[in-house]
Amino acid sequence: MTAVKNPRDGRLRILEGALRRFSQDGVSATTLASLREESGVSVGSFYHHFASKDHVFGVLYAETQRIYQEAFLQELFRHTEARDGITGIVAFHMAWCGRHPERARLLLTERPPRRAEPGGPEVAALRKAFFTEVASWWDPQTERGSIRQVGTLMCYVLWLGAAQETCRLWFAGVREPSEEDVAALSEAAWHSLRQDQSA
Template sequence: MKSVKSGRDGRTRIIDGALRRFSQDGVSATTLASLREESGVSVGSFYHHFASKEHVFGVLYAEILTMYQDAFLGELMRHDDARAGIEAIVTFHMTWCGDHPDRARLLISERPPRREEPGGAEVGDARRAFFRKVAEWWRPHMKAGLLQPVPPTMCYVLWLGPAQEMCRLWFAGAHHPTAEEIAALCGAAWHSLRQPSAELT
């Protein structure tokens, strides 16, 4: 039992250390030696859990993405009203990024692993499942003439693109978003995604 616990602790220490290093230095600038130093594990312990730095990143990215998507869907499904749902997600996104800055930096700044790379298959599967669930919420509002019929990529860009850019400024220390600015981002998302026939107010 002790060896199982130690194994779990070693993996957790590596993942936690990688989160700190990747978010501060970026994945490309982080070395395997700095990962081991940050997590305080031996070479043998590291390779017991992970094959490479890229393997750590793939696992970490997939875990963060799942955490974000689960929280996103939990918030979205609370809203039956189209505008309320669109605006709530913008607020959720800004709040989540503020509550989890290290994780948010990775999602915003780093390229997701490709399907052939470690973690890539998990990330791809998670994205498809996520967009299916968002589409299930979206479809009735689209049929009701409230939301536009937009493909997933454009939906993401119109919905959260401006909020993402605000987060980039925030994380760079260039600007701290105000409540009024977040409200403006919510309104901008609604006006970008609503159908022209939807209520303007």
């Protein structure tokens, strides 16, 4: 008896192949033909699931962002103390990038899809929900005087900017960060964001 193929298998193979190819070559240098070759699907199978390379990228980017954000929030809400949350997230970010280098490269090096592009509405909705959740942890910390009141952009830069750049250098071929490097990045983030800058 011939097994019935699950149509989701083809979609999954395309996404997995695209993740490998995008990570290796970048989205702009990846061709539709190379995506099909990497995933081992026919032209008909590809277009059954996706309209274009940009469609694949949009779905993959949104999926990767969701996976990262869910893990981020799970780690963040493990901590009730401001210092533990700030330093814990830096360590989490470095560890996540090490465990998922292909997905991390996608988030670190590719421009997110815009609202009018495939995946754009999903990415925007995920980002809005994510920032709302982060704020529900962050705002009480600022009200208690543990963390400085800073805007969203500066919060990102001071909290994870150095860690992001370290990961970019790592993926570009510079040495893998050590435990001491991660500890230093974590402490630097805390000292940048804590309320009492004189301590």
